[in-house]
Amino acid sequence: MSLLPVPRVAVIVVAAGSGTRLGSGSPKAFVGIDSHTILRHALRGVLAGPEAQVIVVAPAERVGDAQTEVLDAAGERRDLVAVVAGGDTRQASVAAGLGAVWADVETVLVHDAARALTPPDVFARVIDAVEGGSDAVIPVLPVVDTLKRVEADAVVEPVDRSVLAAAQTPQGFRRAVLDEAYRDAAADHTDDAALLQAAGTVVRTVPGDELAFKITTPADLERARALVAPIPPVVPVPLATVPRVGIGTDVHAFGGDDTLWLAGLEWPGEPGLKGHSDGDAVAHAIVDAVLAAAGLGDIGTHFGTDQPQYAGAHAAAFLARTRALAAEAGWVIGNVSVQVQANRPRFAARRVEAEQVLSDALGAPVSVSATTTDGLGFTGTGDGVAAFAVAVVMPA
């Protein structure tokens, strides 16, 4: 038993026609657009619209096939769908559908399955207009062609297109009004609005949609096929199958305000480095190496000065984010080797500790080595530190 409240809207999807003008050999609703049938595409639009009871009217001999399509398409709405057999005319098919509408339903929409690409918002517009107080509502498009009244091959007179509109479906009705019109129907009409109008009901319009066109001829089917064709990716994404390496370097000058942070460690008593974050050249070189290996740009791409959360941040924050960026792009980090060039601090006593902290944050082994430069260059004079890193990443 469903615990869902019973919807007050029903959509009758008429799909019982034979598709004579399409001429494809099987009933039109079961002709494929892509790997899915016209009916399946129509149901996608219906089921993406506001919640409603959905009644599919199928050719009598295809009720089982329609049932399969409807249940496949319905997902979580499977309690709301049903299939009934149609009649010889569209009007007879709608009447068969009406017989299956639940008692509590107050608004009924009738929709041609053949308008397979109708977007969900058309359903919402029609429902809103009926719930807003209109007895009968149809989506329409302005007529774009210049129109002529003709007799045989002779033009009799021009027709003013500004007073005309092209009617589409879903057409929506107050349920009581539709029931009554169908009960009393004397003649056959091509759509429900015409039947209601003949019964004296005022029919209102809402904007239709170009995509709600009816698949009638082979050319219409071609148009639908072109519209649903998957768009090929512009750049083929190469499948990563081999490891990749990346290199990163960084330099920071001494003269920062705080104590030194380097290689993920705080060094009390040592002069600090200048930088937007903590100036940890070792961590930053690692970040650049991993990002380069993963083809993800560099540190400025992901940790620029426009990212205030990294002002003053330490190595762990940078490396954890770098690991996540690589993982999101489908890479695991193999290992990183980083070398720092500096007169101070003296790394020998804390090298293993640094490796531990950096490896934990990055989720991969980080080897740290340190060297002086024999008094040469800015590292030799003690103006700053430099770090060089190489990283390997592998497809996840």
Ligand code: CTP
């Ligand atoms: N329809 C229906 N029962 C019928 C006739 C039509 O349910 N006896 C449905 C069709 O399945 C279609 C819609 O009404 O979704 C609009 O009809 P149309 O485009 O004319 O479809 P067909 O009647 O199938 O096509 P044709 O007229 O070319 O045979």
Ligand code: MG
């Ligand atoms: Mg027809």
